Amino acid sequence: MRRLLLPLPEMQAEFDAQVDRGIAHLLPVLGPVCGVFLVLFAAWDAWLDPAQVFLTLRIRVAMALLGALACAQGRLRWGASWRVAWLYATQAGAIIVCSALLPQGLLLALPGITGALFLLALVEPRPRRFALAALPPSLLLAVLAGLELPLPLFLDTVLLLAFSWPLALGVALANLHLRRRAFVAEQAVLHAVRHDSLSGALSRGYVTELAMHDVALAQRHGRPLAVAMLDIDHFKRVNDTYGHAAGDRALCALVAACRTRLRASDYIGRIGGEEFVCVMPEAGAADAVACAERIRNEVAKLCLPAEAGPLRFTVSLGVAVLCPEHAGWADLLRAADAAMYEAKRSGRNRTVLAHPAPVHPGPDGY
Numbered sequence: 001m002r003r004l005l006l007p008l009p010e011m012q013a014e015f016d017a018q019v020d021r022g023i024a025h026l027l028p029v030l031g032p033v034c035g036v037f038l039v040l041f042a043a044w045d046a047w048l049d050p051a052q053v054f055l056t057l058r059i060r061v062a063m064a065l066l067g068a069l070a071c072a073q074g075r076l077r078w079g080a081s082w083r084v085a086w087l088y089a090t091q092a093g094a095i096i097v098c099s100a101l102l103p104q105g106l107l108l109a110l111p112g113i114t115g116a117l118f119l120l121a122l123v124e125p126r127p128r129r130f131a132l133a134a135l136p137p138s139l140l141l142a143v144l145a146g147l148e149l150p151l152p153l154f155l156d157t158v159l160l161l162a163f164s165w166p167l168a169l170g171v172a173l174a175n176l177h178l179r180r181r182a183f184v185a186e187q188a189v190l191h192a193v194r195h196d197s198l199s200g201a202l203s204r205g206y207v208t209e210l211a212m213h214d215v216a217l218a219q220r221h222g223r224p225l226a227v228a229m230l231d232i233d234h235f236k237r238v239n240d241t242y243g244h245a246a247g248d249r250a251l252c253a254l255v256a257a258c259r260t261r262l263r264a265s266d267y268i269g270r271i272g273g274e275e276f277v278c279v280m281p282e283a284g285a286a287d288a289v290a291c292a293e294r295i296r297n298e299v300a301k302l303c304l305p306a307e308a309g310p311l312r313f314t315v316s317l318g319v320a321v322l323c324p325e326h327a328g329w330a331d332l333l334r335a336a337d338a339a340m341y342e343a344k345r346s347g348r349n350r351t352v353l354a355h356p357a358p359v360h361p362g363p364d365g366y
């Protein structure tokens with residue numbers, strides 16, 4: 001059972017959300033499938049006992065309409081599990097009740113009713129939720145079999161249910177195991193695509209995707225957003241003096257230092273060799289420059305052990321704040337880049353705020 005659990009609680013929550021999304025996509029398809037079954041079962045009823053067919057048809061239609069509530073996307077605020085449980089309970093319930101009204105109906109329908117358990121195990125593989133959906137119809141079947149069938153046949157029915165349940169649960173667990181493996185693999189690929197493997201910063205593609213979204217949001221709601229572009233000073237010299245491996249460690253230390261100085265809602269991405277960008281939603285010029293200065297001071301304090309002696313390095317930063325002159329993320333980044341080159345030109349190890357003047361000045365008028 002432990003192997004079925006995901007290593008992190010947030011991964012478990014994301015996995016559950018993914019399964020729920022899958023079920024939500026499947027539900028509109030299950031509606032018409034139930035409709036086809038309704039017609040087939042009505043024909044079956046007519047074949048077994050034409051006298052009862054109008055009664056059973058009314059029950060089946062009523063249960064189908066009740067079950068259709070589960071497919072009403074967005075109307076009812078039910079979770080996917082409750083929708084599945086409701087759909088299964090109404091459809092299996094209709095089969096069981098109608099079968100009980102037909103001569104030998106329960107016995108004839110038994111393989112279909114137990115078979116439905118296996119279908120459910122494919123749709124809802126999480127054991128507790130599977131049990132939640134499967135239990136009420138199984139209990140209904142046992143009760144009606146107890147009322148309708150002679151004792152030996154009732155015991156056969158209960159025995160068949162007792163066999164089917166662990167088997168269907170096994171199918172659900174195997175299904176769950178396979179889905180979790182696929183999910184973990186998908187997460188690993190996503191992580192590799194979204195992160196720089198050396199420094200752990202976001203990859204260029206992913207930081208661009210996030211930043212474009214945040215810039216569009218800030219523009220739409222008139223909210224502040226700032227960007228700081230960082231570049232290690234004389235990094236070529238660092239590599240030449242201390243070696244490439246020490247240079248790599250400097251990149252990692254830089255990202256770690258930035259993370260300690262950024263807010264939880266800020267993020268850092270690597271956009272080139274030794275160039276990084278920090279995106280700071282809800283930060284005006286004063287906040288962003290103060291944060292950039294904190295990063296610069298933190299980096300200047302770093303001292304990494306290396307064979308050629310203690311490695312110290314500095315960074316130059318260009319800060320740009322979103323304003324109406326910026327059409328989007330590309331313009332904002334260009335402004336931060338220009339400010340960063342200005343910081344390099346004017347002596348390095350400093351922060352330069354890009355012009356034009358920001359629209360969202362901080363309290364100190366930046």
Ligand SMILES: Nc1nc2c(ncn2[C@@H]2O[C@H](COP(=O)(O)OP(=O)(O)OP(=O)(O)O)[C@@H](O)[C@H]2O)c(=O)[nH]1
Pocket residue numbers: 198231232233234235236237239243244245246247248251272273274344
């Ligand atoms: N160790 C290491 N070095 C890298 C990596 N990516 C790029 N570099 C090096 O970063 C250096 C960038 O050098 P330049 O673009 O000349 O800039 P600089 O020496 O930092 O000079 P300024 O930016 O003008 O201060 C090059 O020597 C690259 O080889 C990496 O992943 N690891």
